[in-house]
Amino acid sequence: MGKIGDNYKRLRESIHLDISIVVASKTRTYNEVGEVIEAGATLIGENYVYPEALNKYQLLGEKAERVRWHLIGPLQKNKINKALLIFDLIQTVGSLHIAREIDKRVERAGKSIIPVLLEINSGREESKSGFLPDLSIIKEAILEIEELRNIMIKGLMTMGPMYGNPENARPYFKITREIFERLKEVETKNSMMEILSMGMSNSYKVAIEEGSNMVRIGSLIFGERIK
Numbered sequence: 001m002g003k004i005g006d007n008y009k010r011l012r013e014s015i016h017l018d019i020s021i022v023v024a025s026k027t028r029t030y031n032e033v034g035e036v037i038e039a040g041a042t043l044i045g046e047n048y049v050y051p052e053a054l055n056k057y058q059l060l061g062e063k064a065e066r067v068r069w070h071l072i073g074p075l076q077k078n079k080i081n082k083a084l085l086i087f088d089l090i091q092t093v094g095s096l097h098i099a100r101e102i103d104k105r106v107e108r109a110g111k112s113i114i115p116v117l118l119e120i121n122s123g124r125e126e127s128k129s130g131f132l133p134d135l136s137i138i139k140e141a142i143l144e145i146e147e148l149r150n151i152m153i154k155g156l157m158t159m160g161p162m163y164g165n166p167e168n169a170r171p172y173f174k175i176t177r178e179i180f181e182r183l184k185e186v187e188t189k190n191s192m193m194e195i196l197s198m199g200m201s202n203s204y205k206v207a208i209e210e211g212s213n214m215v216r217i218g219s220l221i222f223g224e225r226i227k
């Protein structure tokens, strides 16, 4: 086994099994993704639907079907149909508008339901999409999404502002966790708060301390990104 496989295994052994690891594989080749699948990875996260994710998916052939694919980058309306071909879960539903656009296309893609996470713009950053970290705004959105038959909300995802020091990200993970817990009290037909996706290579330990049960890790497994 090569270095990437070793890195994945070491990481998997160091994190409690209740916490899922999404291997964030943007810019990595299909061979690199293949190696991490061979090492036992079960969740692959891609940022760019087309051509990057779709190409890798096709090149990986049978190996692609052994794992589940999560979209972790922003979704544009004109890529939704393609996204629905390969992704098992969309982590980046950041507005009602995109939720409705996805919903319209699910059946056409031959599926009945697509699981999603609501993306929370926990740092209130203008450059980022996502729902503001405000319980009433998100509650309202969940009630609106209850009207959509083809979407199932499985939890929340946040990136938080990027810092050199992961401690600085802690307040953003904390507020997202608080909202996650409060939303467990909101009962609708198509929402449940099971997944809390927070933490990347430099911040995953802090994120786990703050209640994350799904981390998204790239460079720690593949090495620094050059592109």
Ligand SMILES: *Cc1c(COP(=O)(O)O)cnc(C)c1O
Pocket: 024, 026, 047, 072, 073, 159, 199, 200, 201, 202, 216, 217, 218, 219, 220
């Ligand atoms: C790239 C990316 C990651 C992983 O980042 P690393 O620092 O390489 O671990 C996690 N989440 C999202 C949304 C990303 O785009």
